[in-house]
Amino acid sequence: MKCFYSFDTVSIDSPTAVTIGMFDGLHLGHLKVIQGCLTAAKEANLKTCVITFSNHPADHFTGKRNELLMPMQEKIAALEGLGIDYVIIIPFDAYIVELPAKLFIQEHLVHRLKAQKVILGYDNHFGKNREGSISYIKEHFSAELEAISIDVAKVDEVIVSSSQIKKYLSEGEVQKAKAMLGHYFAISGLVVHGNQNGRKIGFPTANMSLNEDNKFIPQLGVYLCEVHIKEGTYFGLTNMGYRPTLNKDEGIHIETHILGFDGDIYGQGIEIRFMEKIRSEKRFDSFEELKNQIAADLTWAKLYLA
The missing domain is CATH 2.40.30.30 (Riboflavin kinase-like)
Structure with a gap:
């Protein structure tokens, strides 16, 4: 697996299937998205690429350093173990927040990453004003990209999320957290x-x-x-x-x-x-x-x- 720490340094020669997210904790919901990316890539003989962030998005908006379920080095090792080919690690900063979805897709997904498929979680949005989404890609980039949405993951009818896992842990409910993480x-x-x-x-x-x-x-x-x-x-x-x-x-x-x-x-x-x-x-x-x-x-x- 190869890691890049900015879009400017990306050097990818093969077409890819790309997913985007913080992926803090790599819980069952994240794993469902990653598996969707791996499956989509295998079907079309593509390389897999994960775009993730060096800091929590909330850091940018609150000015505080938020606590994480999984440090970056653990996340990188886990993604490698899952079989991902490329990881792009970028700061979640003003550039990302203000970048229009159209430019993000054109310049980074299509041009730099040679994306042919984009796999996103059901509630994933990106770009300025959170304009980018599965429906946005289907509407504006259907000729260049196949957009694949991954359904929600639930445990005991509760939606799996990093915030829910943190809630369980803050209450001492480590078994409930384990059920959503897939591990202790x-x-x-x-x-x-x-x-x-x-x-x-x-x-x-x-x-x-x-x-x-x-x-x-x-x-x-x-x-x-x-x-x-x-x-x-x-x-x-x-x-x-x-x-x-x-x-x-x-x-x-x-x-x-x-x-x-x-x-x-x-x-x-x-x-x-x-x-x-x-x-x-x-x-x-x-x-x-x-x-x-x-x-x-x-x-x-x-x-x-x-």
């Missing part, structure tokens, strides 16, 4: 040194520093997780919160007690996949109460996994 929601980072409080009470933890500072995280609390480290895959208890028992305001901490593992993994990469929320974070009056609660959490986890 995960965060990744490096194991860093903590204050050793977990070890002092008999439950050593791996403290995580996230790889991305705008990564979306679930509702704070204690979760049963699947832990992926260089040494292998384990289950673990992950606490995300402010550690109120320590009476310190140090921001959010992410720490994981890995079941059946007590090795030195400082500086190593770690991925946490959220399986189930056990409880909300709470303040304990003593370390003894905290220790007893962690023991109870472990008992819950072992029964869940049995």
Whole structure:
């Protein structure tokens, strides 16, 4: 797979089937669109091309950096694994917002990408004033492009979307988020040194520093997780919160007690996949109460996994 980071650098010699979107999280709805692109390309012996954005469109309109379900490097790796040939990664900025749909199609889709087919989700719009759509392409470019619309994806009659997945995660409903993602929601980072409080009470933890500072995280609390480290895959208890028992305001901490593992993994990469929320974070009056609660959490986890 080849990546381009601006339209100006694109060098594609073969005709393509193109899809466009943020694709944050690559959930089941996105995968339906991507599969539609792959199928359309195979039928006509075309290469596949995904246009996506280096920043969330909401960043441009709100002036804030929005949290993402999936960092760009993970998205690129996932698209490659799906068999996409080309990925165009561009900023969602004033140029994209103000570019008329007609010019976007003529200059970028037809001229630069040699598009013959455009595959879009049912609600996808592009170009100035959101003028571009499947119906717009059919009306104005039917001679140059075949426009294919992909129907909505639903889980339990709820439309699959990145915003709905974020809502579920913000409520601690990680199983509902998984149903829409097609896999456990995960965060990744490096194991860093903590204050050793977990070890002092008999439950050593791996403290995580996230790889991305705008990564979306679930509702704070204690979760049963699947832990992926260089040494292998384990289950673990992950606490995300402010550690109120320590009476310190140090921001959010992410720490994981890995079941059946007590090795030195400082500086190593770690991925946490959220399986189930056990409880909300709470303040304990003593370390003894905290220790007893962690023991109870472990008992819950072992029964869940049995």
